[in-house]
Structure formats: structure tokens, C-alpha cells
Amino acid sequence: TRTILEYNGLIDTATVSALTPAPVVGIIMGSDSDLPTLKAAANILQEFGVPFELTIVSAHRTPKRMVQYAETAAARGLKVIIAAAGGAAHLPGMVAALTALPVIGVPVALKQLDGVDSLYSICQMPRGVPVATVAINNSTNAALLAIRILGSTVPQYLEKIEIYAKNSEAEVLGKVKTLES
Numbered sequence: 001t002r003t004i005l006e007y008n009g010l011i012d013t014a015t016v017s018a019l020t021p022a023p024v025v026g027i028i029m030g031s032d033s034d035l036p037t038l039k040a041a042a043n044i045l046q047e048f049g050v051p052f053e054l055t056i057v058s059a060h061r062t063p064k065r066m067v068q069y070a071e072t073a074a075a076r077g078l079k080v081i082i083a084a085a086g087g088a089a090h091l092p093g094m095v096a097a098l099t100a101l102p103v104i105g106v107p108v109a110l111k112q113l114d115g116v117d118s119l120y121s122i123c124q125m126p127r128g129v130p131v132a133t134v135a136i137n138n139s140t141n142a143a144l145l146a147i148r149i150l151g152s153t154v155p156q157y158l159e160k161i162e163i164y165a166k167n168s169e170a171e172v173l174g175k176v177k178t179l180e181s
């Protein structure tokens with residue numbers, strides 16, 4: 001992806017690649033119609049300072065792109081893949097079959113069946129090919145889980161997760177106080 005600095009001719013592409021940390025999380029989705037659901041994941045990764053990439057990879061419409069994406073992901077430096085899809089949601093499972101990286105599946109709710117079809121498609125994987133499935137449309141949890149996985153080798157991420165949990169606790173306790181006063 002090109003940056004504003006590149007577009008303005010202020011910096012060349014090679015310099016940008018050297019300056020920009022390589023993405024460690026890949027967010028992929030079956031369609032641009034999934035994008036609103038994935039925004040929360042992107043926001044969390046941004047908030048935690050985790051370099052990530054985000055793109056569309058369709059298991060059914062761009063199968064060759066899916067194979068290429070999954071097979072090159074680890075070599076490109078990705079550590080975790082978040083894969084979202086709705087309906088016949090084959091993307092997370094197929095990507096998990098093509099890479100040894102951990103894959104987190106986000107079931108996206110479509111108008112029909114309320115996302116239950118997506119949830120079942122993603123979580124009912126055969127033995128030997130795991131996909132860590134989060135709740136329907138809950139891309140926030142997908143990002144938080146990805147950060148916890150990264151935290152096993154980058155302790156700063158675990159510290160940030162602890163701060164996030166403390167803030168959530170304070171927020172809820174604040175609401176309790178308001179309710180009870």
C-alpha cells in the first residue's frame with residue numbers, strides 16, 4: 001500500500017518499506033460487504049500498535065489468490081491470520097489447511113440465517129485442521145486473541161492486554177456506580 005508521503009513524492013517506496021514495520025497480522029475477508037464487521041478488529045490492532053494488513057480474499061471467487069495468500073503468509077512475516085466470511089464460510093478453514101499459522105475465524109452474519117450458517121461453517125472443522133472461532137460478528141475478540149497469541153513472544157502486547165482488561169473493568173464498575181447511586 002502506498003502512503004500519503006509517497007503520493008506527494010516526499011519519500012520513495014523503498015524508504016517506506018524500510019520504515020514501515022512489516023505486518024504481523026493478516027486480516028482477510030470474503031467480500032467487501034464484510035468490511036464493516038472487520039473495522040472493529042482493525043481499530044483494536046491499531047490501538048495496540050500491531051502492524052497489520054487488510055484485504056479481500058474469496059475462497060470461491062478468487063481461489064487461486066487464496067492459495068497464494070495462505071502459502072506465502074508465513075514467509076512474508078505474518079504470525080496470525082484473521083479470516084472472516086459469511087454464509088458458506090469456507091475461507092478460514094481453507095486458509096488453515098494451507099498454512100501452519102494460527103487462523104482465527106470470524107463468522108459474518110448475513111440477512112438470511114443470522115450468521116448461524118457462517119458460525120457452523122467456520123467452527124465445525126475436521127480433526128487436524130483447527131480454526132479458533134469467535135462469536136458471530138465479533139471481530140474485536142478476533143483481534144484481541146491475535147494480540148494474545150503475539151504476546152507469547154512480545155511481552156509488551158500482554159501488558160497492553162492487561163491494561164485493556166483493567167480499563168474494561170473500570171468502565172463496568174463506573175456503570176454500576178451510576179446505576180446504584
Ligand code: RP5
Nearest residue numbers: 030031033084085086087108
Ligand atoms: C462470503 O459471501 C463473504 O464473506 C460474504 O460474507 C458473503 C456474501 O458476499 P457478497 O455477496 O456480499 O459479496 O464469501
